[in-house]
Amino acid sequence: xxxxxxxxxxxxxxxxxxxxxxxxxxxxxxxxxxxxxxxxxxxxxxxxxxxxxxxxxxxxxxxxxxxxxxxxxxxxxxxxxxxxxxxxxxxxxxxxxxxxxxxxxxxxxxxxxxxxxxxxxxxxxxxxxxxxxxxxxxxxxxxxxxxxxxxxxxxxxxxxxxxxxxxxxxxxxxxxxxxxxxxxxxxxxxxxxxxxxxxxxxxxxxxxxxxxxxxxxxxxxxxxxxxxxx
Amino acid sequence: xxxxxxxxxxxxxxxxxxxxxxxxxxxxxxxxxxxxxxxxxxxxxxxxxxxxxxxxxxxxxxxxxxxxxxxxxxxxxxxxxxxxxxxxxxxxxxxxxxxxxxxxxxxxxxxxxxxxxxxxxxxxxxxxxxxxxxxxxxxxxxxxxxxxxxxxxxxxxxxxxxxxxxxxxxxxxxxxxxxxxxxxxxxxxxxxxxxxxxxxxxxxxxxxxxxxxxxxxxxxxxxxxxxxxxxxxxxxxxxxxxxx
Numbered sequence: 001x002x003x004x005x006x007x008x009x010x011x012x013x014x015x016x017x018x019x020x021x022x023x024x025x026x027x028x029x030x031x032x033x034x035x036x037x038x039x040x041x042x043x044x045x046x047x048x049x050x051x052x053x054x055x056x057x058x059x060x061x062x063x064x065x066x067x068x069x070x071x072x073x074x075x076x077x078x079x080x081x082x083x084x085x086x087x088x089x090x091x092x093x094x095x096x097x098x099x100x101x102x103x104x105x106x107x108x109x110x111x112x113x114x115x116x117x118x119x120x121x122x123x124x125x126x127x128x129x130x131x132x133x134x135x136x137x138x139x140x141x142x143x144x145x146x147x148x149x150x151x152x153x154x155x156x157x158x159x160x161x162x163x164x165x166x167x168x169x170x171x172x173x174x175x176x177x178x179x180x181x182x183x184x185x186x187x188x189x190x191x192x193x194x195x196x197x198x199x200x201x202x203x204x205x206x207x208x209x210x211x212x213x214x215x216x217x218x219x220x221x222x223x224x225x226x227x228x229x230x
Numbered sequence: 231x232x233x234x235x236x237x238x239x240x241x242x243x244x245x246x247x248x249x250x251x252x253x254x255x256x257x258x259x260x261x262x263x264x265x266x267x268x269x270x271x272x273x274x275x276x277x278x279x280x281x282x283x284x285x286x287x288x289x290x291x292x293x294x295x296x297x298x299x300x301x302x303x304x305x306x307x308x309x310x311x312x313x314x315x316x317x318x319x320x321x322x323x324x325x326x327x328x329x330x331x332x333x334x335x336x337x338x339x340x341x342x343x344x345x346x347x348x349x350x351x352x353x354x355x356x357x358x359x360x361x362x363x364x365x366x367x368x369x370x371x372x373x374x375x376x377x378x379x380x381x382x383x384x385x386x387x388x389x390x391x392x393x394x395x396x397x398x399x400x401x402x403x404x405x406x407x408x409x410x411x412x413x414x415x416x417x418x419x420x421x422x423x424x425x426x427x428x429x430x431x432x433x434x435x436x437x438x439x440x441x442x443x444x445x446x447x448x449x450x451x452x453x454x455x456x457x458x459x460x461x462x463x464x465x466x467x468x469x470x471x472x473x474x
Contacts, residue, residue, distance in 0.1 A: 004320040008244060010251040015244070022240025023328040049251075065324070 005062035009051035013042060013061050016050060017068060024069045036064040040094055056087025063094055073104045080114060092118060112213040122213065130220050139211045142219045144169075146209040147185055149192060150177040152202035161199045167191050179209065237330045241338025242345075249308070249346070258307060259346065263300055263354045270296045270358055274366050274374070290373045291431045294383060297358060298426055300351045301391035302419045308343040309398030310415040313468070314405045323469055332463045336456070340395045347391045355383055378429075378441050385445040386426055389452060394419045396455035403463055422448075 007016050017036065021029040037043045040060040050058060059079060066074055079095065080088040095118055099105055109115055115122050116135055123132040131138055154173075155161055162171040162178060167188030170181040182188035185208040196203055249255040270293035316322040325335070359380075363371050374380070397418035398411070405411035428434045429441075436444070 004323075006320045006322075006324040008248060008321055009319070010248050011244065015247055019240050019244040020324070020328065022243070023237050023325065023330050025234060025236045025329075062324075 005055075005058040007050040007058055007061055007065075010049060012047050012049050013037070013053070013064075014046040016061065017065055020065050021068055026069060032068055032070075033064075036067040039067055039097070040064045041090075054087070056083050056090060059083060059087065059091055060094065063091070067098075071103065073106070074098065075106045075108075077108045078110070079107070080109070080111065088114075112217055116213040124217055124220055126221060131216075135213055135216075138213070138216045142216050143209075143211045144181050145183065145185055147180040147182055147189055147192060147206055148174065148177065148209050149180060149196070149206050150204040151196070152204060155196075155199060155201055161195050161201075162192070165191050165195055177204075233331065234334055237328075237334045238338040238341065241325075241330070241335060242342045245312075245339060245342030246346070249342070255308065258304065259350060262304055263350045266296045266300050267354045267357050270294060271361055274358075274362050274370055286369070286373050287377060288431050290370065290379060294358075294374070294379050295427055295431070297351065297355055297383060298386060298390060298423065300354060301347055301387045302394055302423045303416055304350065304394075305343040305347045305391045306394035306398040306415040306419050307412050308347075309339060309395045310402050310405075310411040311408055312339040312343070312399055313402040313463075314411050315402070315408050317468065318408060326465045326469050332465055333460050336399060336460055336463060339399060340392075340456075343395050343398070344388070344391055348388055351387045351391070355387070378436055378438055381438055381441050382426070382429060382436075385441060386448070389445055389448040390419070390422060390426070392452035393422055393448065393455065396452065396459050400455075400459045400462065403459070403468070 008019070011019070014033065017033045018029065021032060026032055033046075034043065037046055040063050042057065042060055042064060045053065045057065050061060053061065063079070066076075076095065080091050083091065092114065095105060095107070099118070105118075107115065107119060119135070121133060122135055122138060124130045124138070131141065133141070155178075158171070158173070158178065162168055162180060165180075165188065167182055167184065168180045168191075169183060172179050180188065180192060189206050189208075193203060193206055249259075273289065273293040273296075313322065316325070359374070362374055366374075394415070398415035401415045401418065402411045405414070425434075429436050429444075
């Protein structure tokens with residue numbers, strides 16, 4: 001499915017789908033179109049001309065068109081490009097439901113939160129393939145694991161408390177507390193909590209630092225000499 | 231993958247539905263035939279009073295030439311839109327990533343322009359013949375049926391349309407703008423129309439046998455044009471902007 005829905009705007013939704021069913025030489029066209037429209041919640045708009053539909057609805061028609069021949073693999077190019085948040089959310093829901101039905105989806109997107117939400121595996125390309133893997137794997141490859149510690153007030157002697165922890169490899173002051181570099185957050189977090197309570201600190205929160213895919217991308221691009229030159 | 235008439239039909243039906251709802255196409259298909267049936271009828275009705283018998287044949291030929299403008303201009307205008315128009319709308323890419331062969335795509339497009347043109351041109355010609363037979367002076371009516379006038383119309387209407395279509399599609403596949411494509415494709419039909427004009431006006435005198443022979447040559451040219459257009463239709467370039 002290309003970025004632009006590429007629908008025949010003077011034709012109805014049904015006529016657009018009939019045309020593509022013909023191009024794929026499909027049997028049982030009526031049933032297939034009904035199923036595809038049901039999958040994208042557009043059964044009641046089958047008779048509407050595509051030019052009367054919003055951009056989000058057109059994108060859903062394009063998805064229905066892509067589903068007509070029951071594909072095992074689906075390539076979606078920027079499926080939410082130019083859509084408002086509500087329409088984007090609907091398209092995300094459709095993609096997730098297709099994924100649950102066992103369709104392998106290749107999603108091309110510049111919206112990294114979309115990739116993070118929908119994709120099992122992510123490939124980052126910048127001229128060439130830079131990195132590929134599950135989002136968590138990518139984060140682990142580029143960032144050391146860390147804990148964000150928020151306290152009501154700073155420690156009097158932070159080095160004495162945090163530097164002595166066995167599970168902590170290093171620490172630094174952060175705007176609202178401390179960031180601890182750890183090898184295993186599940187071991188380090190209880191140790192840090194005990195030590196901080198013992199030192200009389202009021203703990204607001206201790207949580208593993210979450211790096212988004214955007215952080216991964218920016219880190220990657222920052223490392224990329226070629227990209228910096230541009 | 232063999233040639234599929236199902237895919238050809240899918241393209242043709244889609245095109246015809248699109249034409250039906252396109253005001254420009256509907257307008258062109260209404261005004262052009264109306265114009266080209268009224269003008270020759272006026273000329274034919276007016277002929278007996280103003281034209282001497284020696285020039286009657288040429289006058290009738292000129293009147294009937296108007297009707298050949300329908301298969302010359304209408305399909306070339308429609309087919310000039312076929313590729314570049316879809317590319318502008320962004321509808322070409324989804325079609326070309328289906329299993330459709332380029333020959334199927336081209337035949338589908340060509341039929342969608344050819345069938346309505348042929349129907350309109352023959353209906354207009356039928357109206358002309360009926361009106362001339364009923365209301366024109368018997369001398370004029372007899373001049374219409376004498377010589378090769380009717381034969382030229384019947385033979386060259388589909389062949390001229392075929393030529394216009396392939397020129398239109400060829401220009402459309404290489405153009406970046408619909409209007410430029412339409413103007414160039416009309417220009418491309420003019421040489422052939424010029425030859426037909428010379429035949430209709432008896433500048434070149436043609437017998438029935440020669441007319442059929444020329445029609446056979448034009449048919450061969452139309453078929454060659456189809457193969458040439460199919461060969462130059464580079465779907466890779468049309469999708470990605472790069473040649474295959």
